[in-house]
Amino acid sequence: MSIFAKMTIPIYMKKTLLLCIAAIALLACSKKEPQQFSVIPMPNQVTLEKGSLSVKGIAVDVDPNMDQLSAKAVGRFISALETASGTACKDGEDGLRFKLNPALAPEQYTISIGKDGADIQASTLNGFVYARETLKQMLPAAIYGGQKAKADWVLPFAQIDDSPRFAYRGMHLDACRHFWSVEETKRYLDVMTAYKQNRFHWHLTEDQGWRVEIKKYPLLTEIGAWRNGTMIGKDFSSNDGIRYGGFYTQEQMREIVAYAAERGITVIPEIDLPGHMVAALSAYPELGCSGGPYEVWTRWGVDSRILCAGNENVFTFLEDVLSEIMDIFPSEYIHIGGDECFNDEACPWDSCPKCIARMRSLGIKQGPDAKHYLQNYVTARVQDFLNSKGRKIIGWDEVLQGNLTKGATVMSWRGVQGGIEAASKGFDAIMTPNSFCYFDHYQGMERDKEPLAIGGYLPLEKVYSYEPFKGIPASDQKHILGVQANLWTEYIAAEKHLEYMLMPRLCALSEVQWCQVPNKDYTRFDKSLDHTFKILDAMDFFYSLDCRGMVGLDRKPARDAAEMADYLEKNKTDW
Ligand code: ACM
Ligand code: ZN
Numbered sequence: 084m085s086i087f088a089k090m091t092i093p094i095y096m097k098k099t100l101l102l103c104i105a106a107i108a109l110l111a112c113s114k115k116e117p118q119q120f121s122v123i124p125m126p127n128q129v130t131l132e133k134g135s136l137s138v139k140g141i142a143v144d145v146d147p148n149m150d151q152l153s154a155k156a157v158g159r160f161i162s163a164l165e166t167a168s169g170t171a172c173k174d175g176e177d178g179l180r181f182k183l184n185p186a187l188a189p190e191q192y193t194i195s196i197g198k199d200g201a202d203i204q205a206s207t208l209n210g211f212v213y214a215r216e217t218l219k220q221m222l223p224a225a226i227y228g229g230q231k232a233k234a235d236w237v238l239p240f241a242q243i244d245d246s247p248r249f250a251y252r253g254m255h256l257d258a259c260r261h262f263w264s265v266e267e268t269k270r271y272l273d274v275m276t277a278y279k280q281n282r283f284h285w286h287l288t289e290d291q292g293w294r295v296e297i298k299k300y301p302l303l304t305e306i307g308a309w310r311n312g313t314m315i316g317k318d319f320s321s322n323d324g325i326r327y328g329g330f331y332t333q334e335q336m337r338e339i340v341a342y343a344a345e346r347g348i349t350v351i352p353e354i355d356l357p358g359h360m361v362a363a364l365s366a367y368p369e370l371g372c373s374g375g376p377y378e379v380w381t382r383w384g385v386d387s388r389i390l391c392a393g394n395e396n397v398f399t400f401l402e403d404v405l406s407e408i409m410d411i412f413p414s415e416y417i418h419i420g421g422d423e424c425f426n427d428e429a430c431p432w433d434s435c436p437k438c439i440a441r442m443r444s445l446g447i448k449q450g451p452d453a454k455h456y457l458q459n460y461v462t463a464r465v466q467d468f469l470n471s472k473g474r475k476i477i478g479w480d481e482v483l484q485g486n487l488t489k490g491a492t493v494m495s496w497r498g499v500q501g502g503i504e505a506a507s508k509g510f511d512a513i514m515t516p517n518s519f520c521y522f523d524h525y526q527g528m529e530r531d532k533e534p535l536a537i538g539g540y541l542p543l544e545k546v547y548s549y550e551p552f553k554g555i556p557a558s559d560q561k562h563i564l565g566v567q568a569n570l571w572t573e574y575i576a577a578e579k580h581l582e583y584m585l586m587p588r589l590c591a592l593s594e595v596q597w598c599q600v601p602n603k604d605y606t607r608f609d610k611s612l613d614h615t616f617k618i619l620d621a622m623d624f625f626y627s628l629d630c631r632g633m634v635g636l637d638r639k640p641a642r643d644a645a646e647m648a649d650y651l652e653k654n655k656t657d658w
Pocket of ligand 2: 431
């Protein structure tokens with residue numbers, strides 16, 4: 084039976100009533116409206132039963148065999164419950180029982196809530212984090228608020244057995260075009276945690292700013308982290324004249340890695356190479372084909388100035404940088420970018436004596452594909468180096484052009500084609516197609532009411548509709564590790580705007596990443612968002628209300644249908 088059939092079972096909440104209320108009044112009061120089960124992403128298997136468990140001041144028992152981080156994850160739930168309900172929990176076995184169950188899969192958890200209390204089981208930190216997040220969403224949203232709140236602190240009786248569809252459930256953040264503080268980044272991780280994501284792809288280097296402290300190359304942050312102004316809106320000839328920048332110290336990055344790890348999230352750093360390197364070149368111009376001078380870029384776009392592929396010092400530089408990166412980030416994967424190395428202008432590699440010599444020595448024939456083969460060479464050398472240290476590379480789908488070396492993982496962003504091709508050639512792939520997963524696109528149609536976006540139109544429902552296996556033959560599907568959305572920040576400078584672009588699209592993404600296909604249902608998801616909006620309010624996290632007919636940062640009412648048709652006719656878009 085589908086879980087949705089089960090979802091229709093009404094829930095009668097048991098509420099503690101004043102002892103002096105008469106029996107007739109008691110009967111009347113116990114017959115409450117059925118409670119909507121509003122957990123996002125919808126768990127795999129849920130059976131709701133009649134009755135509820137009061138958790139205010141409940142007894143808690145935590146398995147002594149649990150590892151420290153799992154116990155801490157459980158502890159966070161208990162203290163949030165204590166704060167929000169205003170009542171301390173006690174030790175004891177007749178309430179919430181958190182138990183290690185090695186028989187469960189690594190990200191699986193089970194929850195069984197009945198009159199004798201609740202059994203919550205998992206085999207790993209991630210399982211306990213996801214159990215905790217499900218329990219939190221089953222409780223009043225005030226549990227996210229960090230303050231005492233008057234509410235019915237009850238959990239409905241339920242049987243839940245849950246585990247994700249995809250192992251890789253990512254969210255990306257561009258910290259280069261605009262810089263996000265450690266605190267802002269932690270808030271980003273907080274909502275990722277709430278919606279059971281487990282990979283944070285941190286885009287840390289760009290033409291417009293180098294954001295990571297590298298001790299061996301101090302100029303990367305002394306010079307490369309700062310730009311002399313930013314273009315204004317979409318005017319590519321403008322510059323606001325305001326010096327802009329920032330970077331993360333190694334200590335701060337370690338803090339983020341640890342913060343994420345406690346929440347079951349692996350941070351995957353991206354050092355984008357050999358393109359998108361103008362900020363690094365401004366600090367070390369000798370690493371470019373022309374020798375510079377270069378200046379940290381103040382415009383958006385794809386620059387033709389890239390690392391010289393014929394200069395051995397470039398590889399020494401990359402290995403040094405990546406060694407410090409590996410020291411900070413324990414992730415198995417290091418993202419090495421590889422996107423947009425070449426624009427429509429002449430490629431400097433075609434006229435650089437060192438690059439030409441390198442192509443000759445590699446036997447690369449002159450021609451339009453030569454640069455792709457040279458990029459392959461750069462990718463392969465970096466891949467060899469990282470592999471020799473026990474790490475693996477992820478590259479944007481351009482790395483497929485030419486000959487990609489075995490063992491690389493491809494991130495499909497120019498639509499789904501890169502993922503389809505990668506999987507057919509035996510490479511693992513992560514799907515981040517710009518048609519469904521680019522959260523820098525407009526989410527409302529009324530661009531004049533929306534905050535600035537790069538373009539496109541990606542409403543919530545379209546994110547939700549994404550099916551990652553579409554177009555992938557069954558025999559290749561094992562190569563699709565998962566799904567990620569990307570949030571590029573050229574046109575996003577303020578935290579409220581960042582949050583608006585992220586939410587609630589991240590929630591839709593979470594169901595693409597987590598739910599088995601039969602468990603997806605946009606109508607149910609849309610209803611559950613009412614609870615999500617309360618959660619986000621309690622977290623003081625901003626979000627779009629486009630799906631409720633309110634558009635823009637100041638949430639103006641959307642146009643009526645006739646006005647909208649007229650508006651769309653007059654504002655036909657190129658995306
Ligand atoms: C990308 O959007 N340039 C990967
Ligand atoms: Zn060169």
